[in-house]
Amino acid sequence: MAYSTESNALISLLEQVAMPRRILLCVSGSIAAYKALDLASLLTKLGVKVAVVMSESALKFITPLSFEAITHTKVLHQGSEDWSMHTEPRQKVDSSDEPTLACNHIAYAQWAELCILAPATASSIAKLAHGIADTLLIQTLLATNAPIICAPAMNTQMLRATPTAANLTALAAQGVQIVAPKCARLACGTTGDGALADMSQIIFAMLKASKQxxxxxxxxxxxxxxxxxxxxxxxxxxxxxxxxxxxxxxxxxxxxxxxxxxxxxxxxxxxxxxxxxxxxxxxxxxxxxxxxxxxxxxxxxxxxxxxxxxxxxxxxxxxxxxKQSATSKIKKSQTTQLxxxxxxxxxxxxxxxxxxxxxxxxxxxxxxxxxxxxxxxxxxxxxxxxxxxxxxxxxxxxxxxxxxxxxxxxxxxxxxxxxxxxxxxxxxxxxxxxxxxxxxxxxxxxxx
Structure with missing residues (x-):
């Protein structure tokens, strides 16, 4: 995958800097879901092990195979969750840093050192803020002890709606780190706040979550x-x-x-x-x-x-x-020596x-x-x-x-x-x- 100038600058900057080793990327159903592929790719380039959880709505925008090709780890979603194997977390993570033995929300939640909800829809934000565990993605986030970063992406009016603002405030009060969306042209055709933050801002939030x-x-x-x-x-x-x-x-x-x-x-x-x-x-x-x-x-x-x-x-x-500077440009034609x-x-x-x-x-x-x-x-x-x-x-x-x-x-x-x-x-x-x-x-x- 080709990296942007900004991504290359980040990769160079973060060289030799300790990062969280195991990141759980939680992808909800936004048109910005495709940008989570770039984030997963950048994280793996930084030497981080990434596992992905996708909501059912996210599956409408992008396939699990796309993430699996980048992360080399099975994507957890409703159709892939498996309870047939032992689910207790290992006492020590082996050198491969693979998720624990079973592909289910408890195993993935306990494996993670850091969770990133990106993109975060208004629905996923509301459910996480109030602990409504009716989706696999929210169940996973509620089951983890790892710090959580939330990067919203949605229509401007949805972002500014009083319930959404209140839910983001509630998440921040609960210790979730919010990465503010940027102003850009949105999928709905308007320009305003609501676009997923740049990858650099999410990376900086990761550093803050792990270095404070x-x-x-x-x-x-x-x-x-x-x-x-x-x-x-x-x-x-x-x-x-x-x-x-x-x-x-x-x-x-x-x-x-x-x-x-x-x-x-x-x-x-x-x-x-x-x-x-x-x-x-x-x-x-x-x-x-x-x-x-x-x-x-x-x-x-x-x-x-x-x-x-x-x-x-x-x-x-x-x-x-x-000692003195000229008030206008010194012309080369006016002098041969300065x-x-x-x-x-x-x-x-x-x-x-x-x-x-x-x-x-x-x-x-x-x-x-x-x-x-x-x-x-x-x-x-x-x-x-x-x-x-x-x-x-x-x-x-x-x-x-x-x-x-x-x-x-x-x-x-x-x-x-x-x-x-x-x-x-x-x-x-x-x-x-x-x-x-x-x-x-x-x-x-x-x-x-």
């Missing part, structure tokens, strides 16, 4: 990414090669851990969870104004508690800028108040020797010439060029400021490294 951590739950996090530009004229700029990929990976990881994430960047190279707040910026001044606004919002929101935002300063900001006078820019990370931010700095250096000294300096207080960072993430460009899909880091915190102790993260995908960075930050702040 109490430390990060609802914690305010801000991430900067990409590279800033110092304008020479309205057309040209001095900039750098920062892709924004590491910042996007950090945003996805921290979102899935439960944080409330804002991403300020000049580049957004990957799909992102729709709940992440994003702001596109260009200049150093843009970044600083956005950060000051984030700090003010946090102070207003958390007046009686610690309002500090955990800031991951991954952006590559310009250290120098033209002389530019540069001046140092303000160090934005150092300028931010530590009463507003817990600072996690990022340092990219040519060599390790110079990098370690400069990274340790970032941990020093402002009064001692530092940037008052709590943690610094150091990488060297000799083996980790800008834009690469993989990276490696050395992590330092204030606890090891005066020692040779540090944490080395091996070469890995940027999302896998992001989870390790988040863990290091958590351990450092808890220890402090």
């Amino acid at each position: 951590d109490g430390f990060w739950q609802d914690r305010e996090v801000c991430i900067t990414g990409g590279g800033s530009s110092a304008m020479l004229d309205p057309v040209r700029a001095i900039t750098n090669h920062s892709s924004g990929l590491q910042a996007s990976a950090l945003a996805i990881a921290l979102y899935s851990l439960g944080a409330r994430v804002s991403l300020i960047s000049s580049n957004f190279p990957t799909p992102l969870p729709s709940e992440i707040s994003t702001l596109e910026v260009r200049t150093n001044s843009d970044y600083k104004l956005a950060l000051l606004d984030i700090a003010q919002q946090a102070r207003d929101k958390h007046k009686d508690t610690d309002s500090r935002v955990i800031l991951f300063m991954a952006a590559a900001l310009a250290d120098f800028a033209p 002389h530019i006078t540069l001046e140092s820019t303000q160090d934005i990370l150092a300028s931010l108040d530590s009463s507003d931010f817990v600072k996690v700095g990022f340092k990219a250096e040519d060599s390790l020797e110079a990098g370690l000294a400069n990274a340790r300096a970032m941990l020093l207080p402002i009064a001692r010439g530092g940037k008052d960072c709590e943690i610094v993430c150091l990488n060297t460009l000799e083996s980790n060029p800008f834009g690469a899909a993989h990276n490696r880091f050395i992590l330092l915190n204030r606890q090891n400021l005066d020692s040779s102790a540090m944490t080395h993260l091996p070469h890995s995908s940027k999302l896998a490294l992001s989870y390790e960075i988040a863990r290091f930050v958590q351990e450092s702040l808890v220890a402090k």
Whole structure:
């Protein structure tokens, strides 16, 4: 099966990231049922074992054989349910991760580590919300202890109907994670909310269902990414090669851990969870104004508690800028040589108040020797010439060029400021490294 550009980006991003091993895909009777084939295919490409349950209505849109050809596992539906064999779940799942011995709703429900109801019709949502177990699909979902993700797909008016809205609210209150549908042209010929969410949003919901951590739950996090530009004229700029990929990976990881994430960047190279707040910026001044606004919002929101935002300063900001920039485009025909006078820019990370931010700095250096000294300096207080960072993430460009899909880091915190102790993260995908960075930050702040 050919994969879309978005799917290929997801596959690359999720490389080396632990995922739920056994997913039960529950397909109800929507015209969007064919999209569940893409989801099953993407999951298997990610190394996940997938089993499928289909409602009788779903069988009208797509055949079980289509799923069986992708998942290599028997599809459970009314006509295939089998009670003739032993149904107790195995104590240990074997290396093949096949569903338990019998093809029935109890066996499949107990096998699953995560259940995804996609597409979810208004009928299946209502029955699940109220425990009406008159279909095999709902019986299976009621019989599982695994987390459930629900991705609705239906006509706009059906989605907005008061009973449907109430049922979705009830499911959310019961712990079911709802993946909001998107606005698109629907099968009925109208355009509006109700189309099945993009595959990326369902994958991000899977990560959140399996990665949530109490430390990060609802914690305010801000991430900067990409590279800033110092304008020479309205057309040209001095900039750098920062892709924004590491910042996007950090945003996805921290979102899935439960944080409330804002991403300020000049580049957004990957799909992102729709709940992440994003702001596109260009200049150093843009970044600083956005950060000051984030700090003010946090102070207003958390007046009686610690309002500090955990800031991951991954952006590559310009250290120098033209002393003067032209107000109109510099014409090549008007000059054969262009002389530019540069001046140092303000160090934005150092300028931010530590009463507003817990600072996690990022340092990219040519060599390790110079990098370690400069990274340790970032941990020093402002009064001692530092940037008052709590943690610094150091990488060297000799083996980790800008834009690469993989990276490696050395992590330092204030606890090891005066020692040779540090944490080395091996070469890995940027999302896998992001989870390790988040863990290091958590351990450092808890220890402090």
